[in-house]
Amino acid sequence: MTPTSSDFFDLAVARVRHEASSIAILDMQRADASGLPAWQPGAHIDVRTQDASGKEVVRQYSLCGPQGEDFWRIAVLADTRGRGGSIHLFQTVTQGQKVSVRGPRNHFELPNDDRPLVLVAGGIGITPLLAMADRLHEQGRRFRLHYFARSRHSMAFLDQLMSGPYQEQVRMSFDDGHPTPVESIFSHDDSESWLYTCGPEGFMKSVVSAAQASAVSPSRMRKELFTSDAAAAADTAASCNRAFTVVLRSSGKAIEVPADKTVVHALSDAGVSIVVSCEQGHCGSCLTGVLEGIPDHRDQFMLPEEQERNDAFTPRCSRAVSETLVLDL
DSSP states (O other), X not given: OOOOOOOXXXXXXXXXXXXXXXXXXXXXXXXXXXXXXXXXXXXXXXXXXXXXXXXXXXXXXXXXXXXXXXXXXXXXEOOTTSOSHHHHHHHHOOTTOEEEEEEEEOSSOOOSSOXXXXXXXXXXXXXXXXXXXXXXXXXXXOEEEEEEESXXXXXXXXXXXXXXXXXXXXXXXXXXXXXXXXXXXXXXXXXXXXXXXXXXXXXXXXXXXXXXXXXXXXXXXXXXXXXXXXXXHHHHHHTTOOOEEEEETTTOOEEXXXXXXXXXXXXXXXXXXXXXXXXXXXXXXXXXXEEESOEEOOXXXXXXXXXXXXXEEOTTTOEESSSEEEEOO
C-alpha cells in the first residue's frame, strides 16, 4: 500500500434526490460534462464541507453509482452523532452547486480470485458494497449481500436492490420488523468465502465474530468504517498517549511529538506538511513510510498484515510504541 493524493477540483451537482429518512443521493459531474477519473468498487472520494462550527473540513464518501458514466454518485447521511460535516452537505447542497472533491482512492478493493463473497452492510455502509454487488453480478461471480438497518424507511437504494438483476442474492433485515441475527447469516459453507463488511464499528465486530465462528479465515475479511465511532475510539486512545520523537530521513531532523499533539501537528509546527483528509485514520491520505521504529497503529483501513510489517503508519491518528520513529520524509 502506498500513499496517494491529488488536487481538489470542482464538480457541479447535476442531481439531488432524498432517499430514506435522512440520506441525500448526489450525482456530480464536471461543468463541461467531460470524463472523470476511472474508479473501482470500494473507492471513495474526499469532499470539502463544513463542520458544526463553520470550519472547513474534509469528509469521505464511497462512490456508489454506475461506472463509466460522466458523473460520480455519493450518498450523504445526515448523521446527528457526527461532527456536522455530512449534515451541512445534506442540508445545503442544491442542484447546480459546485462541490470541491479529490480522488478517487481505494483501500477496499475486491479480490481477484474466484472465491464466493459475502457482503454485509450496516446502514449507510451499503454504499461501497452496492458498487461491489453491481460489479460481481456483471462478472458472474458468486456472492450474496446482507443489508441491516434500523427500519425499511432508513435504507438507501432499497427499490434498486429489491427490483434489480441480482435481487435473489440480497437479504435484508430491519430492527423494527423481524430482525435477522447476525450470527445466522453465515454457515460453514462460507469457510472459503471472502467477507466484506461496512458499517458502525460495533456492528462490524459482531459480523466478524460470526464469520470467524463459521471458519471464515481472518485473512479473507475486509472492513471499512464510515461513522463517528472512530472519533470516539480516538478520544479513548488519546488518554494513553505519551511523548516520542520522529526523525526525518531526508534531513535527519528530530522532532518531538508531545503527548497532547498528533504527529501531523508536530510536523506542521516544524514546517513539514502532510496531506490530511478524514482526521480519523480511515482514508489513507496521510499514510507515511516508516524506516525504523515500531508504530502504534490506530487507523481503520490498513489490514492486520500491513500493520504488522510496521513499514507505514497514519500520522494523523497513530503514534509510536518505540521511543523514536524514522519517517520516509
